[in-house]
Amino acid sequence: LGGEIANFTEFDRKNYFYPDIPKGYQISQYKYPIVSGGSLNGIKITRVHLEEDTAKSFHYPKEGYSLVDFNRAGVPLMELVTEPVIKSSGEAGAFARELQLLLRYLGVSDVDMEKGQMRVEANISVADGNGAQTYAEFTQKIAEGKAKLGTKVEVKNLNSFRSAERAIKYEIERMTNLLKEDRGDEIVQETRGWDENKQSTFSQRAKESSHDYRYFPDPDLPKIYLSEIFNLDELKTSLPELPWQKRERLKKYGIVSEAIEIFVQNQMLGEYFESVTKPFGTDMDKDMDKIRLASNYITSDVLAHLNTAFxxxxxxxxxxxxxxNMISEGKISSRGAKEILGHMHGHDDSPMKIAVEKGLLQQSDEGELKAMIGKILAENETVVAEYKQGKEASLQYLVGQVMKVSKGSANPQVAGKLLKKMLE
Known part of the structure; x- marks a missing residue:
């Protein structure tokens, strides 16, 4: 992330009274976070710290009661806090997805949101821009004291990217409408929940300010000197290739951006692509055409097979x-390649063996093709005359006749070249 790793940290007690934390305080880090600063996806990061998870609350306003699930209470978690620079629900979703991808590359966790391994808590505020037309103008007015951020609302425990984006979008619309109706005083600093069924947020509790939590160092936990536990320089050099580094490297191969994103998002498929293309040269001297060809087949035929096969x-x-190589050298057609590839899934037979057994090798021997073409030209004198008079479509007809006579085994590229030469 490019942040500054602390040499020293300690844990604090965050004091508040709520059913999700029955002991009356949460173990967290306030003054000395593990990481300060950094950025991801162009979004500035404030801090990264550790704390204990709280229980999960379920509120049933109509029934008049709440339930609390303590299964996750006390489990350590890492919280990453961004600067207030995210401007839309889409930008927030993109940041969260990139963070999930980074954590997977680092092997920190599977970060599966459905299993509760990652959650999003969105802090949203909407303000009167005082005439500002762009975000840059708005931030400039804030710096000049001519505008200020609106009241902050937090939506907690969003357990999918879609829910996070929809909750943020809903809150932006809710607060914008209140401001337009001159009801800005109804926007209060609070914690809200997201109702997936109603696609709306609802109030849960008033949100405290940091001074309300009365942070103080936890007397039961030791101070931690990270520089005595980890060699930070060694940690930096041991990092694997990160998602954005992989994107930049794959761009050099000239493959389309959609394929690049598939190989970055799906590490298994990305590694498979690298293994397939390894024989096609070194980094400084690669056969780009073969690499692009491999990319096309992997992101279409292979990916389709993975998505449908049990x-x-x-x-x-x-x-x-x-x-x-066989496709590139014209030994088989694209149609034949798909048939061979279909047989290769789950079988160790070489593609050449499959091509021979299924009669899929293209006929590229010029001697054999010349004899065949000579006979076809003799039988189609009218078409030959039309071609010589400038009718280009006649050539395609003759290529089609070659394919028909050869029962699809002739290499159409070679046949086309020979036809042109013999028609001169």
């Missing part, structure tokens, strides 16, 4: 590389 097995990378 128990999918990928072809051996070496076999897939051989298939790409």
């Amino acid at each position: 128990e999918a097995t990928l072809p051996k990378p070496a076999n897939f590389s051989e298939l790409i």
